[in-house]
Amino acid sequence: MLEQPAMKKLIPDLSGKTVLDIGCGYGNNCFDFVNSGAEKAVGIDLSEKMLALAKEKNNLPEITYIHMNMADIKNIGSRFDFVYSSLVFHYSEDFNKLADDIFSVMKKGGELLFSQEHPFVTASDNGYIYNEDGKAEAYSVSGYSESGKRTANWFVDGVEKYHRTFSDIINALCGAGFIIEHICEPTPSDDAVKIRPGLIKEFIKPTFLIIKAKKP
Numbered sequence: 335m336l337e338q339p340a341m342k343k344l345i346p347d348l349s350g351k352t353v354l355d356i357g358c359g360y361g362n363n364c365f366d367f368v369n370s371g372a373e374k375a376v377g378i379d380l381s382e383k384m385l386a387l388a389k390e391k392n393n394l395p396e397i398t399y400i401h402m403n404m405a406d407i408k409n410i411g412s413r414f415d416f417v418y419s420s421l422v423f424h425y426s427e428d429f430n431k432l433a434d435d436i437f438s439v440m441k442k443g444g445e446l447l448f449s450q451e452h453p454f455v456t457a458s459d460n461g462y463i464y465n466e467d468g469k470a471e472a473y474s475v476s477g478y479s480e481s482g483k484r485t486a487n488w489f490v491d492g493v494e495k496y497h498r499t500f501s502d503i504i505n506a507l508c509g510a511g512f513i514i515e516h517i518c519e520p521t522p523s524d525d526a527v528k529i530r531p532g533l534i535k536e537f538i539k540p541t542f543l544i545i546k547a548k549k550p
């Protein structure tokens with residue numbers, strides 16, 4: 335209701351294009367890319383369980399799923415017109431290297447579109463601050479300027495992710511040679527808030543950061 339609608343609006347025309355999905359999960363995006371005209375989609379993921387699901391649920395002749403760490407992406411052996419990644423890059427320890435590696439596996443004129451947890455979220459230990467009526471009125475951020483590993487509890491305890499400042503992220507992309515085309519910190523539509531009223535909290539701070547960039 336928030337990240338996916340915003341991402342979908344920024345996906346370019348994929349007719350005849352080759353696509354790489356970094357952290358493809360169960361392959362739903364690769365499936366959609368091929369159905370939107372992509373000639374070939376490659377999905378990589380660190381989780382063999384996710385890839386097993388992808389091969390079972392979203393299997394098409396034009397899709398190849400590869401068990402690979404995004405840290406090794408420069409060894410993938412192909413070049414792509416479009417690189418996509420949804421909610422994965424906050425698990426990368428070295429975003430400067432990742433940006434350089436992605437740039438190296440893209441064709442000239444290719445585009446990168448990714449989302450990640452917003453730096454306000456990766457820098458928060460305690461999340462929303464609620465008033466006496468139980469209504470969220472603020473959000474707590476701590477150690478924003480200290481980039482590095484953070485541990486969170488999300489479905490399971492001790493999930494490791496990496497906080498980076500907004501400027502770290504932009505500078506890594508520019509340093510790799512990308513031109514930033516669009517930045518989005520999505521807020522919910524009126525309809526989304528009607529269906530899920532808790533989404534009103536998204537106007538206090540963004541949860542996601544979405545960036546579209548081009549290899550010139």
Ligand SMILES: C[S@@+](CC[C@H](N)C(=O)[O-])C[C@H]1O[C@@H](n2cnc3c(N)ncnc32)[C@H](O)[C@@H]1O
Pocket residue numbers: 356357358359360378379380381384402403404405419420421422425426
């Ligand atoms: C929040 S899920 C998103 C999945 C998918 N992109 C989607 O939108 O449905 C994060 C995914 O990133 C994968 N992942 C985490 N660290 C990774 C790494 N270092 N290299 C490749 N994939 C990774 C996880 O296995 C998981 O499938």
